Amino acid sequence: MNTRWRVRLLPLAATPLLLTGCTVPAQFRSRSDPDAVTLWYWNRSIEPELFRQYERDHPGVRIDDQIIGGDYSAKLRTVLAGQTAIPDIVAFNDNIATYFRAEEQFADLYEYGLGEVENQYLGWKWGAGVTPSGKLMGFPMDTGPIALFYRADLFEQAGLPSDPDEVSARMSTWEDFYAAGQQLQSAIPGTFLLDSANEVYISSLRQSADYYVTRDDLYIGDGESVRRSWNLGVQAAQLGVVARTNTFTSDWSAAATTGALATFVNAVWMKAVLADSAADTAGRWRVAQAPGGAGNRGGSFLGVTQASQKKELAADIIRSIQSPAGQVVGYTSLDLYPAAPAALTDPALQQPEKFYGGQNTNEVFAIAAENVPDFYYSGADDVLHPIFTDEMTNVAILGKDPEQAWADAQSQVRREVRHKMPWVRFEEA
Amino acid sequence: MTTTDISPAAQPAGTTPGSGLGTIQEPAISALTKFRQRYMAQYIAIAPFYILFAIFGLFPIIFALYLAFQNWDGIAPMEYVGLAQFEYLLTDRLFYDSVLNTLIIWVLSTVPMLAFALVLAFMLNQSIRGKSLYRIGFFIPNVTSIVAIAIVFGSLFGNQFGLINALLRSIGADQIGWLTSDWGIKLTVAAMVIWRWTGYNAIIYLAGLQAIPDDLYDAAKVDGADTWRLFRDITIPLLRPVILFTVITSTIGGLQIFTEPQVLFGDSSGGPGSAGQTMVLYLYDQAFVQNQFGYGAAVGWGIFVVVLAFSIINWRVLNRPAD
Numbered sequence: 001m002n003t004r005w006r007v008r009l010l011p012l013a014a015t016p017l018l019l020t021g022c023t024v025p026a027q028f029r030s031r032s033d034p035d036a037v038t039l040w041y042w043n044r045s046i047e048p049e050l051f052r053q054y055e056r057d058h059p060g061v062r063i064d065d066q067i068i069g070g071d072y073s074a075k076l077r078t079v080l081a082g083q084t085a086i087p088d089i090v091a092f093n094d095n096i097a098t099y100f101r102a103e104e105q106f107a108d109l110y111e112y113g114l115g116e117v118e119n120q121y122l123g124w125k126w127g128a129g130v131t132p133s134g135k136l137m138g139f140p141m142d143t144g145p146i147a148l149f150y151r152a153d154l155f156e157q158a159g160l161p162s163d164p165d166e167v168s169a170r171m172s173t174w175e176d177f178y179a180a181g182q183q184l185q186s187a188i189p190g191t192f193l194l195d196s197a198n199e200v201y202i203s204s205l206r207q208s209a210d211y212y213v214t215r216d217d218l219y220i221g222d223g224e225s226v227r228r229s230w231n232l233g234v235q236a237a238q239l240g241v242v243a244r245t246n247t248f249t250s251d252w253s254a255a256a257t258t259g260a261l262a263t264f265v266n267a268v269w270m271k272a273v274l275a276d277s278a279a280d281t282a283g284r285w286r287v288a289q290a291p292g293g294a295g296n297r298g299g300s301f302l303g304v305t306q307a308s309q310k311k312e313l314a315a316d317i318i319r320s321i322q323s324p325a326g327q328v329v330g331y332t333s334l335d336l337y338p339a340a341p342a343a344l345t346d347p348a349l350q351q352p353e354k355f356y357g358g359q360n361t362n363e364v365f366a367i368a369a370e371n372v373p374d375f376y377y378s379g380a381d382d383v384l385h386p387i388f389t390d391e392m393t394n395v396a397i398l399g400k401d402p403e404q405a406w407a408d409a410q411s412q413v414r415r416e417v418r419h420k421m422p423w424v425r426f427e428e429a
Numbered sequence: 430m431t432t433t434d435i436s437p438a439a440q441p442a443g444t445t446p447g448s449g450l451g452t453i454q455e456p457a458i459s460a461l462t463k464f465r466q467r468y469m470a471q472y473i474a475i476a477p478f479y480i481l482f483a484i485f486g487l488f489p490i491i492f493a494l495y496l497a498f499q500n501w502d503g504i505a506p507m508e509y510v511g512l513a514q515f516e517y518l519l520t521d522r523l524f525y526d527s528v529l530n531t532l533i534i535w536v537l538s539t540v541p542m543l544a545f546a547l548v549l550a551f552m553l554n555q556s557i558r559g560k561s562l563y564r565i566g567f568f569i570p571n572v573t574s575i576v577a578i579a580i581v582f583g584s585l586f587g588n589q590f591g592l593i594n595a596l597l598r599s600i601g602a603d604q605i606g607w608l609t610s611d612w613g614i615k616l617t618v619a620a621m622v623i624w625r626w627t628g629y630n631a632i633i634y635l636a637g638l639q640a641i642p643d644d645l646y647d648a649a650k651v652d653g654a655d656t657w658r659l660f661r662d663i664t665i666p667l668l669r670p671v672i673l674f675t676v677i678t679s680t681i682g683g684l685q686i687f688t689e690p691q692v693l694f695g696d697s698s699g700g701p702g703s704a705g706q707t708m709v710l711y712l713y714d715q716a717f718v719q720n721q722f723g724y725g726a727a728v729g730w731g732i733f734v735v736v737l738a739f740s741i742i743n744w745r746v747l748n749r750p751a752d
Contacts, residue, residue: 386698390698
């Protein structure tokens with residue numbers, strides 16, 4: 001029976017192959033509109049209404065905005081490697097620098113006049129989209145300023161200040177924050193400041209200007225900045241002020257709901273995550289300046305591909321939909337935090353929020369956004385950062401000796417860099 | 430050096446003969462025409478498989494071999510590095526760890542899974558009520574979305590608020606760091622595999638059991654054998670080929686474990702200490718997270734060697750003369 005059926009099914013199996021074989025065009029356009037400007041982005045990274053608005057304002061222009069699901073960066077790399085079906089406009093995530101080494105694949109937006117609006121955007125955000133050779137590859141979309149989220153009711157119960165301004169002043173350094181955490185833990189046993197030592201490490205690193213590699217490809221992950229953040233993470237683990245859960249797990253949601261997680265430091269986009277996962281705690285949370293200063297986690301960019309035949313128009317679309325006014329729309333509909341100071345002061349952002357007890361949290365985030373240091377998230381960071389966070393996990397959860405973990409991280413970095421990214425240089429000892 | 434154009438679309442030769450039937454043809458061409466008339470239909474009939482295989486099977490294999498000699502981040506130009514990727518692979522502690530993790534998880538899951546399945550099948554083969562209901566029930570985990578399973582297991586085995594730890598605490602036992610300790614992670618992943626595949630294997634065993642003639646059992650019962658003796662001395666020996674089959678399929682599945690640890694930890698790190706990082710997850714991490722496609726390809730060939738070794742073991746076991 002088997003072979004018989006197979007024979008019968010063969011023509012059926014071949015049908016789609018033959019059909020596509022006959023009709024595949026040079027470009028795999030999802031909608032057959034060769035005049036449209038195609039744009040790739042991921043879900044909830046741009047408000048689609050902005051595209052429709054642009055089309056209404058510019059009759060004859062059509063924007064084919066395609067939400068790319070799954071592994072966005074793998075798909076973008078695939079079309080760039082195959083040099084086919086390349087969209088005109090593409091979104092980049094905060095690891096935009098992983099594309100810097102292929103900068104000839106993307107247009108320099110300075111050539112299309114976007115430098116004119118540079119002063120309308122936060123300097124550090126703008127700089128993050130500029131390649132080391134000075135090309136504007138990514139135009140600012142949203143940002144992720146970080147802040148301290150805390151439970152005002154638990155703080156009050158522990159005899160700590162609960163007013164955001166007072167909290168910001170009292171816990172301006174990580175050390176002060178830990179001291180407050182110990183006071184909290186002795187008043188309410190079983191509470192924690194953060195979900196893991198890595199959260200301290202990541203937040204502290206994002207508060208500094210130096211990450212792992214400089215703009216001229218020099219490795220500085222053994223330098224003062226990474227080391228300080230590492231020490232802060234280790235200290236948090238040793239003091240026991242951090243829990244052993246992982247962000248975005250159900251353990252995290254449970255901890256946030258039950259009050260075991262009294263505070264956390266994270267980006268502005270955690271506002272919605274928190275409201276979803278710990279809805280029962282509405283009204284009890286507040287937001288203050290993060291201990292250790294302003295920092296940024298996440299955020300994205302828009303760029304134009306070199307393969308595009310409509311670079312001029314594409315650049316104009318970017319300029320329009322990510323104008324300060326466009327970013328206000330992105331914030332009100334999708335919580336995308338603006339990169340333009342003019343948008344940060346827009347009345348639409350100044351709203352009392354019920355989940356945060358009527359606080360206007362934007363006051364806190366806007367100050368943070370303006371004070372983020374001018375950092376460089378290099379193309380090597382996606383490989384180097386996990387080496388450190390993995391070792392931090394080993395210290396905090398598996399009890400590994402911190403000095404051993406640090407040494408292991410450094411030797412692993414050298415090994416992987418030598419092999420995978422020989423363009424990263426080490427300072428001669 | 431610039432031979433990056435590896436298009437698989439080689440033009441099939443001689444697609445347009447262009448000559449009418451009535452014209453006089455050279456003997457060679459006429460032989461070709463005869464050959465065509467006689468066999469073309471058959472070749473067309475088998476073509477779909479070979480075309481699909483060439484595109485999705487053969488080409489990736491060849492390209493992966495080519496890629497393993499390059500350093501490539503997916504967009505910048507490829508750079509030929511000779512055997513450097515393999516050299517690195519042979520000294521890569523993380524790769525060996527991932528092989529070891531895979532094997533440990535495979536043993537932790539396969540042994541109890543097949544034991545449970547055998548017992549289940551034996552029980553299902555008895556005359557009990559609602560047999561089909563049980564059979565469907567045991568098979569349902571196998572058709573459940575694996576992502577959903579991983580999320581549910583992540584909640585069950587959560588450290589602070591997981592149901593399993595709540596149970597442990599309620600009976601006065603210490604809670605276990607299921608998702609944070611080396612063995613906890615491996616056991617959790619193994620538990621997911623067991624839960625998903627026990628029913629599937631039980632159904633296969635059941636089919637094997639039903640092929641065992643009842644007379645053997647009846648005769649043994651007359652001789653005074655109890656249930657355990659029936660199971661040990663009749664069921665297991667006669668089921669040997671089926672058991673071998675399930676061992677092989679479990680080996681194939683076990684060496685490919687990927688989704689469970691990936692969804693459980695939400696990334697490709699395999700959790701604290703990389704205790705849940707399997708071979709395939711490591712390949713994915715290197716190629717698609719770190720964009721090291723050259724090294725990812727080399728890891729793929731490393732996995733190939735491991736799988737080959739297990740295939741040889743399996744083959745040896747299968748070809749052992751039955752005693």
